[in-house]
Amino acid sequence: MPEKPYDHNQIELKWHRQWQDAALYKAEENSTRPKYYVLEMLPYPSGTLHIGHIRNYAIGDALARYKWMRGFNVLHPMGWDAFGLPAENAAIANRRPPREWTLQNIEAMKRTHRRFAFSYDWDREISTCEPEYYRWNQWFFLRMLERGLAYRKKALVNWCPKCATVLANEQVVEGCCWRHESTPVEQRALEQWFLRITRYADELLADMEKLEGGWPERVLAMQRNWIGRSEGTEVDFRLDTGEPVRVFTTRVDTIYGATCVILAPEHPLAEGLLDEAGRARAKAMVDARANRDPGDIEKEGFFTGHYATNPYSGEQVPVWIGNFVLIGYGTGAIMAVPAHDERDFEFCTKYGIPIRPVIRPVDGELAREGHLETAFTEDGVMENSGEWSGLPSAEGRRRMSEKAEREGFGKAAVTFRIKDWGISRQRYWGTPIPVIHCERCGVVPVPDEQLPVLLPLDVNITGTGRSPLAEVPEFVNVSCPRCGGAARRETDTMDTFVDSSWYFYRYCDPQNDRLPFDPAKIDYWFPIDQYIGGVEHAILHLIYSRFFTKVMRDLGLVKNDEPATRLFTQGMVIAEGAKMSKSKGNVVAADMLADKFGADTARLFILFAGPPEKEVDWRNEGAEGIYRTLGRIYRFATRNAGRAREGAGGGESDRKVLRKLHQAIRKITEDFESRWHFNTSIATIMELVNVMYAEEARLSGAALAEVLEKLALLLGPFAPYLAQEIWDELGHTGPVFRQPWPAYDPEMAKEDEAEIVVQVNGKLRSRFHAVFGTPKEDLECRALADEKIQPLVSGKQIVKVIVVPDRIVNIVVR
């Protein structure tokens, strides 16, 4: 049979169409197979699908296919993460009817998504731009409002001038907006909606234990850090004005070394303590701190003229204002213990405030006052601390906290770094927050039966800082659902991270119009068995979705405490030394690559570039090598398909090729079951193809049939279109990815003989073949008799001979 040229376009188009019509890639209802839920974190519907996203697909889709072939009932909906419209597209959205624009955008994205994820289940497709999705976002919001998990307050918030909107703390990266890396965020005081994620802070932290082993340590560390739990003590110092000032410390055992109290410049008590000039200085400090990297700012402060009394020692210490004290953490005031805290040390040294050591190292001396070069921050034994002297630090902390609580001037306290999640956005795009402001009734939730509140279509994108929705009278002016009087609709929209916090639940029941989803269906599919995505979501999406899961559990909707048992974070794709991103203009569009070489090549190439957890530096050149290999496979298959259908026979060539085949099956199976190092899986396929070419002329029909058939199956998870085409050429029907995964025969995979390496003093000198299981003594004899070894050992003393059966003989001579 003549070979055919490899025409990837024709092949991919053909199967793409067939698979669209068939329902074969879908999860089964009432399956007897064990379930497996695979999900990728992909951006949708914004932006261009680039090669980094293909990497996400290539991994997830290969896994989904493999799992099916291994007997699982696999749910593999299209994975996406709903970031909504990028702000820079607002201008476009303004020129065209926004919804139409978005729907077009979605259609284009769907085409690309489908082309790359052939096992993608598009009956489950949902979009956060759709009214139904708004409805359930709003439904969740109202349930949270009922439980006090959603609230409104005036707060200093991060404002990105480019986005013209507020950002959550998690979305501020190095003082700048996460979308505009060179635009510093400003601080503005605005009425904002918050979700009370802090209520779950303890549980979010504690439950990470359940994720150990399944989630990368790196991600857990980042979350732990972000939640930032610390145990300490709150203590009231009594001001000379009579008011208490409460400080938070993790080292109450050092309190006898406290030589001043320092307030944040924004601290509410500061105003009363300061005169006009002082207030101006405090304000200047706040302003100077805005938009700056906090680490760069030099510590500054000034004395308020007031004193406060230490409740343990009775000592009076001066009260200062310090620019390094954060209003947002702890109580916004600290006691400074310069001898035992580096920051306090720096501050007090600068201003000549006494530095008094009160902790000595367990096996050391107490430092002398004025002779410290750095702060001693470790635990030790308390000294010069009145009745507490002689106690170890840890015990002192515990007992001193108890005393504070007993006597009412403080208590043991736990402080978190994480703050409530600000979800208000002044963007046009996003789910409208479903509340109505009535002058008589206050904040009134929109009744469930009036959901969804939809976005108006004719909107001017102003970028002025007010929500564009505020400019649409038909949207804003409503009657109060409670009293019927004139009222105003809330014009803020939700952060799109709200969408992505629960989209993966909706996949289990995308058509439900009674509830966000049927709890029974969630019970079957959840938790997600394998979630795959970039590490950049470690403290955004991945913490929000854990929070949502816990809220949903408390609402009785789900039973699982965590959304995903296993998380895989793939490495970033780097181009020209920088992370691929639209703003840098270095994206390699997936479509371009697919047009030139095909989706199979694009997927295989990104997998071949390196292990999936590692970063890869993208270069176009290599894609041709993969394309060549796929062409070699295709041509080999088409010119030998005829012989394969008939043939019988057998011989040494058959043996060689089949051995390589079974070794390849073993290797690729192992790669799937352990590290997902698909780069080596693909290398193994290439090796197999090279052996097939070398032995082609001498292969029997039977061997050809076996090797081609199993090669198609091995290729199935990585290069679905080509795999299917070969399967078809061989005369099989049905989708290749619904076949069982090939098993390898250990006998077939075995080499006939072992190659024994002979070393002298650890250096490679010779090698010979021996049958497997040759006794140690025989190997030693043969090695010593070897003609290359003889001259190296004769006349020398043989100290020792180490023999590793089937592998190595090492002769040690002197």
Place this chain on the structure above:
RNA sequence: GCCCGGGUGGCGAAACAGGCAGACGCAGCAGACUUAAAAUCUGCUGGCCCGAAAGGGCCGUGCGGGUUCGAGUCCCGCCCCGGGCACCA
């Protein structure tokens, strides 16, 4: 500063229980086919040295030590690169 990764040919990488360093691919060189080119197929390809060749020797996994018959892999001490966190009291 603290916490994670990582450092192997011209390049991407492999070596998964301490046992042949560089599989596989890219780039490069040579040959076959061709009037020619492309495509395709075949071979070579870490460095240095000896040799006409066959072949052989030495060096080589960021640096310095150590353990071991044997170290890219384990231990100790450094250097460099990437990522995360960073006045969090």
